[in-house]
Amino acid sequence: MQNLSANNVRVKSHRSLFISDLHLGARGCQPEAILKFLRGCRVDTIFLVGDIFDFWHVGKIHWSKVHDDIIAELNQLCIDGIRMVYLVGNHDRKAREVAYKYFQKVEIKETVLHRSANGKTYLIAHGDQADSQILRLHFMTLFGSRLDALLRSLDKWLNSNKKLSSNNKGFFKNIIFHFNKIFFMGDRFERLLTKMAKDVGADGIICGHSHRPGIRRHNGLIYANCGDWVDSLTAVTEDHNGHIELFEWEPEPKPRSHSFWFSEAHLGSENEMRS
Numbered sequence: 001m002q003n004l005s006a007n008n009v010r011v012k013s014h015r016s017l018f019i020s021d022l023h024l025g026a027r028g029c030q031p032e033a034i035l036k037f038l039r040g041c042r043v044d045t046i047f048l049v050g051d052i053f054d055f056w057h058v059g060k061i062h063w064s065k066v067h068d069d070i071i072a073e074l075n076q077l078c079i080d081g082i083r084m085v086y087l088v089g090n091h092d093r094k095a096r097e098v099a100y101k102y103f104q105k106v107e108i109k110e111t112v113l114h115r116s117a118n119g120k121t122y123l124i125a126h127g128d129q130a131d132s133q134i135l136r137l138h139f140m141t142l143f144g145s146r147l148d149a150l151l152r153s154l155d156k157w158l159n160s161n162k163k164l165s166s167n168n169k170g171f172f173k174n175i176i177f178h179f180n181k182i183f184f185m186g187d188r189f190e191r192l193l194t195k196m197a198k199d200v201g202a203d204g205i206i207c208g209h210s211h212r213p214g215i216r217r218h219n220g221l222i223y224a225n226c227g228d229w230v231d232s233l234t235a236v237t238e239d240h241n242g243h244i245e246l247f248e249w250e251p252e253p254k255p256r257s258h259s260f261w262f263s264e265a266h267l268g269s270e271n272e273m274r275s
């Protein structure tokens with residue numbers, strides 16, 4: 001369902017929007033893309049699935065007018081009467097300190113159950129609940145955050161100084177990508193989260209945290225990961241019939257196909273994946 005808003009932005013209507021890992025305040029955050037994406041959505045319910053804010057770290061806080069505009073846009077959704085649920089993540093454990101200040105009406109939770117339009121129940125959680133006890137220590141989050149910022153600044157420096165050929169662009173971004181791949185190796189993370197969903201009688205889990213977007217099945221349950229707004233620029237949406245889809249943002253919309261949608265309906269055999 002699409003129409004044009006007052007400022008001619010093409011708007012897509014969703015029953016629910018699930019968005020995670022914006023990392024507002026961190027070096028890698030892409031605020032312009034987030035703002036454009038939010039302005040192109042009409043939703044009944046928005047789930048902020050953790051790691052939305054990321055400024056409780058020891059490094060430089062990256063904040064601009066666009067970040068303020070994102071806060072204003074989200075607050076406007078609250079003013080308009082849209083339900084907003086904030087699931088805290090490992091980078092924004094202290095979200096309560098700011099979310100109640102920024103947003104007129106917000107529900108802040110560790111996990112929540114969501115009933116879709118087609119009667120399915122989803123457990124919504126950031127996903128760090130599946131990490132080992134050691135990795136859940138605040139120190140480890142800080143360490144990971146600083147390492148990520150260091151690699152990204154090295155990447156920027158190398159590219160700006162043309163130390164690498166164009167073929168090697170994003171050298172350190174590749175390291176981050178492969179680090180994440182190793183960190184979330186195999187499907188242990190996904191199976192633990194789907195088990196959490198099964199234990200509470202849900203039909204699936206919607207989460208973030210791993211920065212690896214995708215929709216797949218584990219043991220008959222649906223696993224949907226929102227991805228992030230640092231690298232993947234993706235979100236999970238529920239349409240008005242209850243179908244769960246993965247949305248991938250493209251910075252420069254092309255006339256023919258400007259976005260990619262992956263639907264729960266495209267799911268084939270067990271473990272078929274797109275990430």
Ligand SMILES: [Mn+2]
Nearest residue numbers: 051089090209
């Ligand atoms: Mn996280």
